[in-house]
Amino acid sequence: MKKLITAGLLLAIMQIIYTSPVQAQLTSLPSGGNKRASVSEGIGITNVSITYSRPAVKKRDGHIWGELVPVGYVDQGFGPSKQAPWRAGANENTIIEFSTDVKIEGQPLAAGKYGFFIAYDPNECTLIFSKNSTSWGSFFYKPSEDVLRVKVKPVPVDKSVEWLKYEFTDQTPSSAVVALEWEKLVIPFKIDVDVVGTQLASFRKELQSEKGFTWEPWDQAAQYCVQNKTNLDEALLWTDTATSVNFGGDKSFTAWSTKASVLDGLGKTQEAADVMKKAYPYGNVNELYFYARSLTRQKKGQQALEVFKINYDKHPNEFLTNAGMARGYSAVGDYKKALTYAQKAQSQAPDPANKNIVNTMVQKLQDGKDIN
Known part of the structure; x- marks a missing residue:
């Protein structure tokens, strides 16, 4: 009986030793030195929130758009997606959530939480709202999970933004423009709400x-x-x-x-x-x-x-x-x-x-x- 108790105790200790690193991760910075961020805004009683990670330019001016952020859809060399858009941020999915139905650039989008991706093009970007909001980046992107795609024109600006950010601009009681700003480019899209x-x-x-x-x-x-x-x-x-x-x-x-x-x-x-x-x-x-x-x-x-x-x-x-x-x-x-x-x-x-x-x-x- 004593041997059985000792063996059982040893097994329990081994389980603690080998499982504790998974159960008790230490708090640390996001990978790559990217900042975690979130921004939200109310339009009427509708709440719009965006959760994302913020990469920095890091002296790569002139090499962000079309290079670090590729044009269109690419094979990233990892994951099943061979035609992946940009994750519109860094690290995990950029997530955008709407508490009620809205319109994006005039197109209806139901209330919910969406993974947000961008197929960049210097003339016209494709914004993608995916029902998959839990994947890591766009490595697992599937076009079949798209809920909405809209096209917008990117806007070059003179002043460089070091850390990627999302802002709500051009606000009215029933609308707002969400602007992704990074380096010397802004990618805006309009949200309308039937207040x-x-x-x-x-x-x-x-x-x-x-x-x-x-x-x-x-x-x-x-x-x-x-x-x-x-x-x-x-x-x-x-x-x-x-x-x-x-x-x-x-x-x-x-x-x-x-x-x-x-x-x-x-x-x-x-x-x-x-x-x-x-x-x-x-x-x-x-x-x-x-x-x-x-x-x-x-x-x-x-x-x-x-x-x-x-x-x-x-x-x-x-x-x-x-x-x-x-x-x-x-x-x-x-x-x-x-x-x-x-x-x-x-x-x-x-x-x-x-x-x-x-x-x-x-x-x-x-x-x-x-x-x-």
């Missing part, structure tokens, strides 16, 4: 999760549609949910006012007005004041005055409601009554900033000018 479409798709998915258990997310999604003047029919259904008893928004001024805004956007003006009447009893002093202010900015003076009056009746002779009445009467051209309320608010101003605002209101009304 509204991806946002709506995200809303639909999230509203089916636990986030959809309360009224606020439904209201948020509907407000987005109002602000972007899109998808209003579905937004109206979302407001039905937001204002329902089951989801808790049936006594929310915000939920009802969002529904009114959707109806207004659909051209259902009278229905919108009727819904707002349901909202008024639930509005606090700030909500009613700022809603009425939005009406004055829309040049809906009479409607604004009515809301300011409702607010005043609920919260009589307060600073904000007196200021509101001043704005309401000014909006319909009754500067005399407006001045009376502005002077009341003048003595109630809670801080110097508001005091200055009301002083300006009083002065304008005394001069016979609108304060909105």
